[in-house]
Amino acid sequence: MRSHPFFTEPVEQRRIIIILAAITITLAANIIGLLQGITYVFPHLLYLPILLAGYWYPRHGTAIALLIAALYAGAALLLTPPELITTISILARAAVFIAIGLVVSFLTIRLRQSEEQLHDLIEFLPDATFAIDREGRVIAWNRAIEKLTGVPKMKIIGKGESAYAVPFYGEKRPILIDYALRRDPAIEALYEGVSRNGDAFEAEVIAPMLHDGRGAHLRCVATPLYDSGREIAGAVESIRDITGEVMARSALRNTNRQLKTISGIIRHGLSKRLEELYRHLTIGSMQISDPASLSVLRKIEGSADGIRRQIAISRDFREIGAIPPVWIPVQEAVHEAAARLDTKGMVVHAWTERLSIFSDPHLRTAISHLIENARAAGATALLVTYQIREDGCAIILEDNGTGIADDEKERLFAENIERSGHGLFLAREILGITGIGIHEEGESGRGARFVLTVPPEGYRIM
Incomplete structure (x- = not known):
């Protein structure tokens, strides 16, 4: 088993000296006690070096316990009367020493294996991750955080007093992992918003020292670590560099804002031209009496109405998906x-009084286009009902208009459908935001029948 990362050579030397000193002192105390005829008190002192050896050097703990037991048994047998009961007592005590060394070594090996598994798990996580103990000392610092900060593990392991904040902020200061360790409102105030999911705390921050001082946007998640008694024993924090994601979101927002501005200018210009066109059509209708010419003017006015509806649809398209x-x-x-x-x-x-669905707030716009489609088809009545099915809920809109021809159903919701102004493509896009499907299953000549299919998790019956 490889040594723990923060073990260093001086520490190893001190441990060896402590174990040798404990063995020497406790054996000497036992020899002195045996010379004085004391056989029941001083042997208990030998548990100390056995426990230390089993915990610090579990691979050799049993051998060290065997050595201590042999030295004790040899000295005791030489310095005590050769009585059967005394001999049995000495050998039994030596066997207990060996058993204790064996048990401590076994348990320590299992503990070290668990620690190794935990450290390996943290080490190979794709996100930059580090952990601290209850006193705030760094006990884990994985490869991803080495790459992110440029700080090697051996220079940070074992350090406390918020030394782990320096690579991010250039100074020692509390960060999110400290908030997970102790719920200090002063630490929470350092962040614009800290969200909580169970024991995990999440926040987005800007670390000005990363990327050679250019800074980075980070998404941080910190959670406390608990011991067997559910007391906080430390904390762990995972960090993801989302600089590219933030830049992409910003660019997308700027693009959307520019597109909205451009489309608004275009719509405004078209609306002004339509007003002029309607004015000229009105004047023309008043000045022209020829039926053929009036028929042409009415066709022009119908085309103008189609343009007006398309402008309204484009305005709705700009707004869908903008609100949760x-x-x-x-x-x-x-x-x-x-x-x-x-x-x-x-x-x-509508017979849907108790039904609610999870939808984009522009659901009303989608329904209005379906109503407009029914009106354009010559319907005099539209009925809205719903059915609960195995695959969710079906909302049915039936009218008594001319219906939809079979050869037109396949392209009914296409963007370039020639039935312009009816907005069925827009209706499908609005409904699709929350997974609601739409199709038409009516019979041509007997009215249209639009079915909205709502997924099981997307409807409620109040």
């Missing part, structure tokens, strides 16, 4: 979606 999903009552969403549209007399009725 929430639990939404379906009946409330249907009523709000219908209220925001001119249904032109189409009745929308």
Whole structure:
């Protein structure tokens, strides 16, 4: 078994001297006691060198215990009367010495093996990881943290007083592992936010000294270590360099912001041009009496309406996914979606009073596009119901319009569908954020039947 990382040669020398001194002193005390006729007190002193040898040198503990037992037995047999009971007592005591040495050595070997397994586990973790004991001394410092900080293990093992913070911050200061060791509010105040998951504490920090002083964004997770009595015996912290991830997130946010700005400018410009187009169409309708020309103007106005709906859809596309999903009552969403549209007399009725689903907050937008699709197909009524199935919950929207032709169903939710303005592609994208599927299973000429499939974990019956 290889030596523990913080063992050094002077320590080994001191241990050998202590064991030899303990053997010499305790044997001398026993010899003096035997010369004085004392045979029952001083032999207990021999447990000390046996225990020390078994713990410090478990591979040789049994041999050292055997040597001590032999020296004691030899001296005792020479210095005591040759009586049977006395001889048996001496040999029995020597056997106990050997047994104690054997047990201590065995238990220590098992303990060292467990320690080695723990250290090997930490050593080969992909994340930078280190551990400290109850006094704050470093007891583990793996290869990943050596690479991250540039500090070799032998220069940090055994050091305390927050020396492990220096490679990150350039000074000795408490960090997250200290907070896991002792819940000090002053340490928590050093971080913008510390989240807790069971016994683990997590935070994101900036370490200015890493990467040759350029700094690094780190995600840190620290957890206390407990002894057999559930008392805190130390703590361990894992560190991941997320600088690239943070930079990518920042770049993505900047890109999204720029795209939103550009799309807003484009939508505003198109809206202004549509206003001019509608104004000219209105003036043209008032000045032109020729039926053929009026028919052309109505077609132009229909195309303008399609452009207007596409602009509205593009605005909705910009916003989906920007807000985390929430639990939404379906009946409330249907009523709000219908209220925001001119249904032109189409009745929308929902039998979903107790149903809530986990969805993007723009669920109402998705439903409004389904309602608009039914209205465009000439429906006079739309019914919304739900069914609980083995694979989840099915929300069904049925109308009495013209329905969807079979050859059109395959491309119904495609982005480039020619039925522009109905927003079914957008509806599918909104629902898909939380794993809700959508398909159409109605019969052409008998109305459309859209089915929203909600996964088992995505619905509640209140």
